[in-house]
């Protein structure tokens with residue numbers, strides 16, 4: 001019985017995938033998918049990647065439509081970097097706990113308070129933020145380029161890092177720059193259980209532990225490697241012999257690891273409250289919604305007034321050819 005229902009599900013998935021491929025041709029779309037999307041969505045994408053890779057890929061798309069399988073701030077970024085394209089997001093409600101933790105009005109008030117106190121600072125903002133928050137920033141970083149960008153901030157200027165306090169703390173450790181940290185966190189990376197990680201380490205004593213820098217220090221301190229998703233893949237690629245990896249990041253990332261390096265074994269580090277570690281925001285995008293957005297050409301990301309300023313900040317931060325550092329602010 002369960003066999004029949006599994007094969008029925010497979011056939012529905014295959015039909016949907018076929019329909020999506022046909023729609024892609026019909027409307028002239030390029031599908032960009034984040035590594036945290038379900039494997040069946042990543043399978044249909046033209047490009048898969050982390051935020052940085054996808055943001056850069058968006059600038060090279062030559063089809064008229066970009067379908068962004070990820071969360072809202074990512075689709076917004078694709079639109080900002082590529083304003084002439086129609087950018088579709090399968091579910092407009094796909095948000096992000098980090099982006100929500102740092103609304104633009106709250107950030108503007110905090111910056112104003114620092115200025116009134118005579119502090120000279122630049123605002124370095126993680127890409128997991130709204131366009132309005134990006135527009136108030138001097139730099140945008142991803143987990144892939146944060147160290148490099150932070151080293152470009154003049155040493156006599158303070159850094160206000162928003163919104164991820166764990167990534168900010170990690171960057172303080174690796175760059176030696178003291179920062180003012182915003183109090184935001186990712187709901188997925190914040191809840192890994194250190195007790196369960198230690199149990200797994202006992203069970204697989206030869207295993208390598210890899211952790212995303214959005215994880216808190218109590219997880220990072222047990223890791224053999226800390227890095228964003230793209231760097232995790234590079235790290236795993238260095239191991240030729242079959243190896244066990246204990247993985248402290250969003251669970252769908254293991255689909256990508258398994259596809260590229262099938263000789264290894266991957267063990268998810270469980271969360272305190274939930275064993276699956278899947279991002280509920282990313283999970284809002286489904287094959288059905290992907291198909292529907294291509295049929296309806298909606299939901300679409302429309303240009304907003306704050307996109308103009310966010311574009312300048314994004315371009316000088318993320319695009320390798322973009323010029324010049326901003327002047328320090330706060331005085």
Ligand code: SF4
Pocket residue numbers: 036071095096097098099128186187188189250279280281282
């Ligand atoms: S995994 Fe965390 S940071 Fe990434 S989209 Fe989900 S809530 Fe945001």
